[in-house]
Amino acid sequence: MSEKPNLSLDARLARLPREMAPQRDLWPEIEVRLTHGARNQRRRHFALGLAAGLAAMALALLAAFHPRAVLAPRADPTLIAQTPASAGPRDAAFVRTQAALEQSFTVDLHRLPPQTQTRVLQDLEIIRNARADIRSALDANPQDPLLHELLADTWQQEIDFYTNVTSTTDSARMRWPL
Numbered sequence: 001m002s003e004k005p006n007l008s009l010d011a012r013l014a015r016l017p018r019e020m021a022p023q024r025d026l027w028p029e030i031e032v033r034l035t036h037g038a039r040n041q042r043r044r045h046f047a048l049g050l051a052a053g054l055a056a057m058a059l060a061l062l063a064a065f066h067p068r069a070v071l072a073p074r075a076d077p078t079l080i081a082q083t084p085a086s087a088g089p090r091d092a093a094f095v096r097t098q099a100a101l102e103q104s105f106t107v108d109l110h111r112l113p114p115q116t117q118t119r120v121l122q123d124l125e126i127i128r129n130a131r132a133d134i135r136s137a138l139d140a141n142p143q144d145p146l147l148h149e150l151l152a153d154t155w156q157q158e159i160d161f162y163t164n165v166t167s168t169t170d171s172a173r174m175r176w177p178l
Contacts, residue, residue, distance in 0.1 A: 097159065098158075098159060098162075101159060101162035101163060101166065102162060104162070104166045105162040105165055105166055108165055108166050109121075109165065112165075120165060123161065124158070124161060127154060127157050127158050127161060128158070130154050131151065131154035131155065131158070134147055134150050134151045134154060135151060138151060
């Protein structure tokens with residue numbers, strides 16, 4: 001600092017040149033940085049879009065292969081094991097869901113052709129018989145975790161069965177008015 005300390009800041013600024021030419025041409029470097037920056041930004045956007053697409057596809061696959069969790073409450077194997085052989089899960093949400101599905105199932109069943117009604121009822125009976133067989137095995141071996149899981153799965157299959165019949169008749173009704 002060779003200047004006098006008593007000069008004001010305004011006076012010092014007034015002594016500076018108004019323009020100063022750069023020592024070399026800076027525009028080529030600026031242009032390269034802008035071009036590469038735009039390319040990098042496009043790559044980043046593409047990568048983010050690809051990642052978002054893969055995440056959406058993974059979620060769609062998850063939903064496609066695990067629809068039971070969305071349709072109805074899952075039956076709890078320990079809750080089922082504590083109920084009598086003729087009873088199902090006692091969870092209030094499960095009981096309400098099952099009653100509503102059974103009611104709409106009964107209504108929708110009568111909309112099907114007689115042959116289809118017979119086949120649907122036979123399939124439902126297969127599920128119920130399987131559950132009764134599992135329940136008998138569980139009475140003999142109440143601590144078997146596999147039997148508990150199988151029993152819960154048969155309850156879930158029945159709920160899914162009601163839902164599938166109802167959704168099938170609903171989609172048919174939308175295409176061909178009765």
